[in-house]
Structure formats: C-alpha cells, structure tokens
Amino acid sequence: MKKLEGLIEAQQLDAETMWEIFRIADEMQAVDYDPILKGKIIQLFFYEASTRTRFSFASAALRLGAEVISTENARAFSSAFKGETLEDTMQVISRYGHMIVLRYDKEGGAKRAQQHATIPVINAGDGPGQHPTQALLDVYTMIQKFGKLEGLNIVLAGDLLNGRTVRSLCYLIAKHFPKNKIWLVSPSLVRMRDDIKEFLTRYQVDWYESDTLDGILEGADVLYQTRVQTERFDEEKERSLLERIQQEASHLFINVEMVERMKKDSIILHPLPRKTEIRFRVDNDQRAWYFRQSDNGVAIRMALLKMVLLGY
Amino acid sequence: MKKLEGLIEAQQLDAETMWEIFRIADEMQAVDYDPILKGKIIQLFFYEASTRTRFSFASAALRLGAEVISTENARAFSSAFKGETLEDTMQVISRYGHMIVLRYDKEGGAKRAQQHATIPVINAGDGPGQHPTQALLDVYTMIQKFGKLEGLNIVLAGDLLNGRTVRSLCYLIAKHFPKNKIWLVSPSLVRMRDDIKEFLTRYQVDWYESDTLDGILEGADVLYQTRVQTERFDEEKERSLLERIQQEASHLFINVEMVERMKKDSIILHPLPRKTEIRFRVDNDQRAWYFRQSDNGVAIRMALLKMVLLGY
Amino acid sequence: MKKLEGLIEAQQLDAETMWEIFRIADEMQAVDYDPILKGKIIQLFFYEASTRTRFSFASAALRLGAEVISTENARAFSSAFKGETLEDTMQVISRYGHMIVLRYDKEGGAKRAQQHATIPVINAGDGPGQHPTQALLDVYTMIQKFGKLEGLNIVLAGDLLNGRTVRSLCYLIAKHFPKNKIWLVSPSLVRMRDDIKEFLTRYQVDWYESDTLDGILEGADVLYQTRVQTERFDEEKERSLLERIQQEASHLFINVEMVERMKKDSIILHPLPRKTEIRFRVDNDQRAWYFRQSDNGVAIRMALLKMVLLGY
Numbered sequence: 001m002k003k004l005e006g007l008i009e010a011q012q013l014d015a016e017t018m019w020e021i022f023r024i025a026d027e028m029q030a031v032d033y034d035p036i037l038k039g040k041i042i043q044l045f046f047y048e049a050s051t052r053t054r055f056s057f058a059s060a061a062l063r064l065g066a067e068v069i070s071t072e073n074a075r076a077f078s079s080a081f082k083g084e085t086l087e088d089t090m091q092v093i094s095r096y097g098h099m100i101v102l103r104y105d106k107e108g109g110a111k112r113a114q115q116h117a118t119i120p121v122i123n124a125g126d127g128p129g130q131h132p133t134q135a136l137l138d139v140y141t142m143i144q145k146f147g148k149l150e151g152l153n154i155v156l157a158g159d160l161l162n163g164r165t166v167r168s169l170c171y172l173i174a175k176h177f178p179k180n181k182i183w184l185v186s187p188s189l190v191r192m193r194d195d196i197k198e199f200l201t202r203y204q205v206d207w208y209e210s211d212t213l214d215g216i217l218e219g220a221d222v223l224y225q226t227r228v229q230t231e232r233f234d235e236e237k238e239r240s241l242l243e244r245i246q247q248e249a250s251h252l253f254i255n256v257e258m259v260e261r262m263k264k265d266s267i268i269l270h271p272l273p274r275k276t277e278i279r280f281r282v283d284n285d286q287r288a289w290y291f292r293q294s295d296n297g298v299a300i301r302m303a304l305l306k307m308v309l310l311g312y
Numbered sequence: 313m314k315k316l317e318g319l320i321e322a323q324q325l326d327a328e329t330m331w332e333i334f335r336i337a338d339e340m341q342a343v344d345y346d347p348i349l350k351g352k353i354i355q356l357f358f359y360e361a362s363t364r365t366r367f368s369f370a371s372a373a374l375r376l377g378a379e380v381i382s383t384e385n386a387r388a389f390s391s392a393f394k395g396e397t398l399e400d401t402m403q404v405i406s407r408y409g410h411m412i413v414l415r416y417d418k419e420g421g422a423k424r425a426q427q428h429a430t431i432p433v434i435n436a437g438d439g440p441g442q443h444p445t446q447a448l449l450d451v452y453t454m455i456q457k458f459g460k461l462e463g464l465n466i467v468l469a470g471d472l473l474n475g476r477t478v479r480s481l482c483y484l485i486a487k488h489f490p491k492n493k494i495w496l497v498s499p500s501l502v503r504m505r506d507d508i509k510e511f512l513t514r515y516q517v518d519w520y521e522s523d524t525l526d527g528i529l530e531g532a533d534v535l536y537q538t539r540v541q542t543e544r545f546d547e548e549k550e551r552s553l554l555e556r557i558q559q560e561a562s563h564l565f566i567n568v569e570m571v572e573r574m575k576k577d578s579i580i581l582h583p584l585p586r587k588t589e590i591r592f593r594v595d596n597d598q599r600a601w602y603f604r605q606s607d608n609g610v611a612i613r614m615a616l617l618k619m620v621l622l623g624y
Numbered sequence: 625m626k627k628l629e630g631l632i633e634a635q636q637l638d639a640e641t642m643w644e645i646f647r648i649a650d651e652m653q654a655v656d657y658d659p660i661l662k663g664k665i666i667q668l669f670f671y672e673a674s675t676r677t678r679f680s681f682a683s684a685a686l687r688l689g690a691e692v693i694s695t696e697n698a699r700a701f702s703s704a705f706k707g708e709t710l711e712d713t714m715q716v717i718s719r720y721g722h723m724i725v726l727r728y729d730k731e732g733g734a735k736r737a738q739q740h741a742t743i744p745v746i747n748a749g750d751g752p753g754q755h756p757t758q759a760l761l762d763v764y765t766m767i768q769k770f771g772k773l774e775g776l777n778i779v780l781a782g783d784l785l786n787g788r789t790v791r792s793l794c795y796l797i798a799k800h801f802p803k804n805k806i807w808l809v810s811p812s813l814v815r816m817r818d819d820i821k822e823f824l825t826r827y828q829v830d831w832y833e834s835d836t837l838d839g840i841l842e843g844a845d846v847l848y849q850t851r852v853q854t855e856r857f858d859e860e861k862e863r864s865l866l867e868r869i870q871q872e873a874s875h876l877f878i879n880v881e882m883v884e885r886m887k888k889d890s891i892i893l894h895p896l897p898r899k900t901e902i903r904f905r906v907d908n909d910q911r912a913w914y915f916r917q918s919d920n921g922v923a924i925r926m927a928l929l930k931m932v933l934l935g936y
Contacts, residue, residue, distance in 0.1 A: 038657075040657075041686050043679065067686040069679050069686065069692075071675050071679070072696065073696075083851075088897060088898055093679055095683070095918065095921075096922065
C-alpha cells in the first residue's frame with residue numbers, strides 16, 4: 001500500500017502511478033457516494049477565484065465522504081493576507097486538515113507551498129505555471145476515446161504562452177506518450193515558451209509550430225482549443241497588445257464549417273471556460289468532447305484524493 | 313411517488329403540489345436534524361451575493377443530511393466567469409452534484425439554467441424576475457396565521473417595480489387564492505409592472521393601486537412591506553431619481569403609530585433585509601410577523617429539497 | 625452538566641470555566657475526528673475576511689462532526705447587507721443553525737449580536753475590540769510551556785493601540801493570573817489604551833510601558849510580538865502617520881541576534897499573520913513558539929464548541 005504524497009507538477013508522475021490514477025478514476029466513474037474518506041478534512045485554498053475547479057474538487061471530496069473547508073478568493077479578501085507569505089499560511093493551515101488543494105496566482109506557488117506545509121498539497125493551478133489535474137483529465141479523456149495515446153496528431157490551439165493547461169499537458173504527453181505528433185498553433189505573440197519546446201524535443205516528440213489551422217485541422221485526431229488568458233494582461237497598459245492577440249486568435253476560432261473538415265473520428269477538447277473560441281453550434285457535433293472532458297475531472301480528482309489520503 | 317423537477321417560477325405550481333409543499337413544510341418545522349438526504353450534493357450557485365437566502369438553503373440542506381457546495385458571489389470573483397455563458401456553467405456543474413440552487417442577476421436566468429443543466433434547478437431569485445421560494449414562504453406564513461388565504465385584504469407596499477418577491481407573490485395568490493383583494497401601494501415612479509396587473513385581472517383578483525396607505529392600512533389583514541431596491545439603480549446616473557423615489561417611499565414607512573391604526577388581528581410581513589421602512593420599535597408589536605416569516609423559509613426549503621431529491 | 629452560553633469577552637470567564645476550557649482542550653489535542661456534534665450547524669458569519677480564524681473554527685467544528693455554514697466577507701459582498709443592522713441579521717440567522725461564530729468590523733459587535741441572536745454567539749474578533757478565543761489560546765500556550773502562568777515577565781510588543789489580541793490577553797491575565805509582570809512596548813503613537821492599563825492596575829498587575837525592547841528583552845519569559853494593524857488606518861489620509869508608526873515599530877522587529885539575547889527557556893509568540901516583525905530566520909530557534917501557538921487554536925475552539933453545544 002503506497003500513498004501519493006501530493007501532486008505539484010504533471011512531470012513528477014511515473015508511468016505506473018499515472019496508470020493507477022486512470023484505473024482508479026475508471027472505478028470512480030460509477031461512484032455517486034461512497035464515504036471512504038469519512039473524517040478527513042480537505043482544504044480548498046484558492047488565492048484566486050476558479051469556481052469551476054473548486055467545485056470539481058469539492059464534489060470529489062464530498063462524494064467520498066470527506067469534509068471541505070474552502071476560501072474562494074483569499075488574495076482579494078484579506079488585507080492581512082497581502083502581507084503574509086504563502087509559506088507562513090501553508091504552515092498554519094496544515095493543522096486545520098489532512099490535505100491542501102492550492103490555487104495560487106504566481107508560478108511556482110505549489111512547490112513553495114509543499115515545502116512548508118506538513119500535509120499533502122495538490123496543485124490546482126499556479127498562475128501561468130502548471131495545472132496537473134487538468135492535464136491528467138485531458139490525457140484520460142484522450143485515452144477514453146482512442147483506447148491508447150499513441151500515433152495521434154494532437155493540435156494545441158490558442159494562447160499557448162499563458163495557458164497553463166497546455167503546458168502541463170505537453171509535459172505529461174512527452175514523458176509518457178512520446179509516439180505522437182504535437183502541433184502548437186497560436187498567434188505569433190503568444191507562442192509556446194521555449195522550455196516546453198525543449199522538453200518535447202528532449203523526449204523526442206515530433207512537434208510543429210504554426211499560426212494557422214489550415215492544413216492541420218484535417219489531420220487532427222485531437223483538437224485542443226484554449227481561450228486567450230485575458231486576465232494575465234494589464235487592462236490599461238496592454239490593451240492594444242491584447243487586441244492584436246485576440247484579432248490573430250480569432251482566425252483559430254472553431255465553427256461548424258471547420259469541424260466539418262475534421263476527421264469523423266476526431267475529438268475537440270477545451271479546458272473551459274469557453275468564450276468565443278468554439279462556437280456554440282459546435283456543441284451538437286459528436287466530435288465536441290469538452291463537456292465530457294470536464295465531467296472526467298471529478299473522477300480524476302476522486303482518484304487523487306483517495307490515493308493521497310488512503311493509499312493504493 | 314413523484315419528484316418535483318425543480319422550481320423556476322411561482323406560477324408553474326399546481327394547487328396540489330403547492331399544498332403538498334406546505335404539508336411537508338409543516339412536518340419539517342419539527343425537524344432539527346434528519347439525514348434523509350445523506351450522500352446528496354446541493355450546489356448553491358450565487359452569481360450575486362445574498363447571504364440570507366444562501367444560508368437559509370444551506371441550513372435546509374444540512375438539516376436533512378445533504379452536503380453543500382457554495383459560491384457566494386460568482387459574478388464579482390472570477391474574471392473567467394465574466395466571459396462564460398450561464399448555459400456552459402450550468403452544463404459543467406451538473407456533473408458536480410444532484411441539484412443546483414441558482415441566484416442570478418438577470419431576469420430569466422433560472423429558466424435558461426434549467427434548459428442546460430441536467431440536474432434539477434431551484435430559482436433563488438433572478439434579478440428583477442422571480443423569487444418563488446420566497447413567495448411560497450410568504451403564502452405559507454399567511455395561511456399559518458389565518459388558517460386559509462381567502463377573503464383577505466392584502467396590501468403590498470414599497471418598491472413594487474423592482475421587488476421580485478411581490479411579483480412572485482402576486483402570481484401565486486392570483487393562481488391559487490383568487491378570492492382576496494390586493495392593494496398595490498407604491499411611489500408613482502416604481503409602480504407594479506403591467507404584466508402582473510394583467511395577470512391579476514385575468515385571474516379575477518380585485519386589485520387597487522395607490523401611492524398612499526391612508527384609508528388602506530385600517531382595513532389590511534396583511535401588510536407586506538418592501539424596501540426600495542437601491543442596488544437596481546445606477547449610483548451615479550440615477551441618483552436624483554433614486555432620491556425622489558426614496559422621498560416618496562418614506563411616506564409608506566411603518567412606525568408604531570401606523571401599526572396602532574391596523575386591525576388587532578392583522579400581520580405585517582417583509583421579505584427582509586429591512587432598512588428603515590419598518591421602524592425597529594414595531595418589532596415588539598404582536599402584528600410584527602416578519603421574523604417568523606423569515607424562519608418559515610427553512611421549513612419551506614427543506615420541503616422543496618426533499619420533494620426534488622426524494623420525491624413525495 | 626453546564627453549558628457555556630457563548631463567549632463575548634475574555635473577562636467574562638471565571639477561573640473554573642477557563643481551566644475547564646484548558647482541560648478539555650488538552651483532551652482535544654488527541655482528537656483527529658470524533659463526531660460528537662453530529663447534526664449541529666455552526667454558522668461562521670464573518671463581516672470582514674479572516675481566513676485563518678475562519679478555517680480554524682471550521683476545522684474545530686468539522687473534527688467534531690458538526691456542519692458549517694460560512695460567509696467569508698459579508699460586508700464587502702452584499703449591498704443589501706450594508707443597509708441592514710447587525711441586530712436584524714443575527715435574529716434572522718438564529719433560525720439557520722445552533723450557534724454563531726461572529727467576526728465583526730466594529731468594537732462591541734459581538735455584544736450587540738448576542739442580545740439579538742437566540743442561539744449562542746462566540747466572538748471571533750470585533751474590530752479593535754476583543755478576540756477572546758485568541759487570548760485563551762495565548763494563555764493556554766504559555767501554560768503549556770511553563771506549567772503555570774505565574775511569576776513571568778510577559779512582554780507585549782508592537783501596535784498595542786489597534787491590536788485586539790493584546791487587549792483580550794491583558795484582561796485574561798489580569799483577572800486570573802495577577803502575579804506576573806507585563807511590559808507594554810510600543811511606538812509612542814500606538815500605545816496601549818488607558819482602559820487596559822487601569823484594568824491591570826485595578827487587578828494589581830505590575831505593568832511597565834516602554835518604546836524600546838532594550839533592557840527588557842533579556843528578562844522576558846514570553847515575548848508576544850504583534851504587527852502594525854495597517855488595515856485600521858486610512859490609506860490616503862493617514863499615510864504619513866502610518867509611516868512614522870512603522871518606522872518606530874521597526875526598532876521592535878525581532879531578528880536572530882535579538883533572540884540570542886533572550887533567555888534559553890523563554891518563548892516568542894505572535895497571533896499571526898506575521899509581516900516583517902519577526903524575521904523568518906527566527907523560525908528555526910527553539911524559542912519560536914508562534915506556529916505551535918497557532919496550532920493550539922484548533923484544540924481551544926474544539927473545547928469551546930463542545931462546551932457550548934453539549935455542555936461540560
């Protein structure tokens with residue numbers, strides 16, 4: 001019996017652990033309520049609001065009978081917090097429960113938290129850094145569709161500079177599923193950063209970069225669309241930059257006509273929330289898998305909570 | 313065994329269902345804790361803050377052993393949410409629990425939510441639209457006092473244009489309790505909208521409109537007072553309009569002297585929160601029933617949760 | 625079997641009750657989860673954000689099997705609340721649970737709340753007023769270290785004008801532990817108010833006032849450090865005042881060199897959150913007891929919840 005010590009980055013997982021997460025997630029799909037974590041307290045500590053991710057973790061915890069303590073938006077609320085270090089906060093709240101799920105607004109927050117917390121930490125997104133549970137559910141969804149994650153053309157489209165889900169996803173795919181092709185399609189101003197490209201290269205993943213979906217869409221098995229992360233820009237100072245990015249990004253927006261050009265057996269994913277980058281009419285197409293992908297988040301998080309608190 | 317499918321508008325209820333809600337609410341009055349909803353997850357999704365209503369639903373859920381996931385103020389918190397449609401959000405969170413209690417800041421939100429959620433939705437107020445659980449507890453309180461809701465003079469006073477509780481209440485009374493007289497007493501600038509007046513007329517309710525309580529107060533069985541909904545006005549642009557309304561509304565404020573003119577057997581209701589429209593000294597009068605009315609909210613909401621999740 | 629009726633001020637406690645709280649807190653140190661409060665609903669009603677204190681109470685409640693309803697920041701959220709009195713709110717929410725834990729932003733709030741609530745109220749801090757559960761855990765921590773609280777040199781340092789924890793602590797020490805010396809060390813602009821000094825004098829506590837730690841630090845058994853309560857100042861109008869206070873306060877900041885001058889057997893406490901008034905390197909010194917002190921908060925609060933809801 002092992003216990004997962006927490007989850008900070010997607011790339012920390014070895015293959016065995018990752019497959020165990022997916023196996024337990026499969027089991028969890030059928031669990032509506034099973035209080036195996038009775039008496040455990042899970043703290044959802046969100047420095048920035050992310051109602052969706054917070055609800056998803058809360059649902060996972062409550063379905064397993066755990067208790068939840070939650071803050072929606074610690075950064076905005078408490079003037080006292082503005083002057084306190086993350087390190088102090090993590091040390092203090094370690095006494096309050098059995099586990100911390102942390103959303104932080106700066107890269108590297110989860111790792112710093114883990115160093116000072118005396119209970120396990122799961123990273124629920126740290127600024128432009130990582131969002132490993134999202135990457136897990138993304139990969140899980142692809143495997144759910146194709147049975148395996150091999151030999152696929154995976155197209156990542158949108159704001160690849162600021163989107164943390166695509167970063168975590170690249171790490172996970174490169175490390176455990178190298179025999180795929182990855183297409184990085186973004187406005188030129190928000191290209192994927194070099195660290196990820198180097199990681200892909202180091203793990204011998206075939207990757208390509210483009211600012212258009214033309215000629216790429218038709219061969220895609222997975223089209224992973226993302227939105228422009230407008231909240232990472234300064235509304236005043238970077239307005240014109242942001243407008244240029246959104247103008248360029250609009251060429252990547254998916255409508256029904258574009259979906260028609262895709263393979264019958266392909267799927268469209270999106271970490272949500274969606275703005276206009278996938279048109280609503282696309283929802284009715286059988287290739288639209290983003291709500292199913294989102295649904296998988298609960299099972300993945302149930303699996304992680306069990307593996308951290310009870311073991312596997 | 314039937315299940316209530318949710319609750320969007322007061323007028324959707326047939327008489328049989330409404331009386332069943334009241335009957336079960338009567339039973340719930342005696343229930344301090346009875347975990348019949350163990351393992352059920354109820355999501356309190358509030359786009360605008362309403363701590364009172366949220367706590368009331370949370371109390372109802374927890375007393376029946378259900379679990380609660382909650383957001384206090386989704387609109388203000390999450391920049392991401394600003395760009396996401398209500399429809400997408402409802403579809404996503406349907407996976408997170410067994411039921412959604414929605415507070416929305418625009419009319420029609422609850423109906424739109426119901427169309428996209430795959431689990432039941434209860435409307436906890438949608439902008440100037442409806443607030444059906446409030447209307448139910450209002451009617452329930454009148455019946456608690458008078459044994460039936462028939463032959464009464466019901467005076468609705470205050471900001472009738474923007475107050476959603478009076479709207480839902482009119483719908484419910486007109487549909488199921490037509491043999492009453494309704495007095496719509498408001499500043500001329502915030503009169504009840506025509507749709508409600510037409511509904512009352514269609515259901516053959518005697519209704520009257522006035523901008524003063526003089527001559528009306530003395531015959532009232534129920535005086536239902538409301539506050540000016542200042543949050544529905546633009547603080548800057550509509551300041552002088554708001555001041556005029558509040559000036560006019562102040563003639564309708566209830567003080568001890570006015571209460572003395574009312575019948576001994578009458579009651580004063582208010583959906584709360586109260587500002588200055590009922591003076592604090594009125595609280596000690598036996599006709600002041602607004603806190604008792606508020607207390608009834610928990611029993612009504614317990615009844616609804618049971619009827620939606622377990623059936624009746 | 626008695627029940628604690630709530631807790632508004634530190635000085636309301638008689639010696640017997642206080643020692644009973646400490647005795648039960650000792651027992652609670654070993655309790656990870658024991659659902660003796662199953663079916664009880666505890667309302668955490670925070671008018672201003674204090675994530676730390678809220679989490680600590682939530683943890684205490686959940687460890688004992690109670691349910692929690694919570695608002696993080698009622699003042700900021702709800703425009704409706706801005707116009708409602710605390711008295712009305714307390715009366716209304718009394719129906720929603722079995723107990724209220726109140727954080728209020730003005731002195732005297734807890735007492736006003738208790739007068740209108742029909743269920744027990746625990747004061748979790750009311751503006752610059754009191755914070756009695758903090759005072760209890762502070763005293764409890766000193767006793768944990770020294771076996772008793774007698775014959776000690778207790779140095780309170782920092783912003784003694786606006787820090788409510790030092791106020792509650794003085795009340796509790798004066799009333800039940802008079803045979804100690806208290807040193808009030810603060811910038812001259814934020815000295816301890818006269819009411820507390822008079823209370824100390826009335827209870828025959830030896831107390832001294834200073835604006836420097838020189839000559840005091842060396843004899844201290846307990847150094848209780850606090851931060852400047854910047855949130856109590858107007859950012860615009862009082863900026864230069866605040867800067868002067870912080871400049872003076874900086875002479876009281878504790879670094880490793882200062883700790884070296886302290887007795888081997890002394891302890892350093894702090895109500896947290898800490899800003900710069902205790903340097904991070906001090907954390908590794910065995911005299912740094914502030915995280916242990918914070919940990920004790922859960923046991924103290926568990927004891928109080930049990931004594932209020934079940935009795936002792």
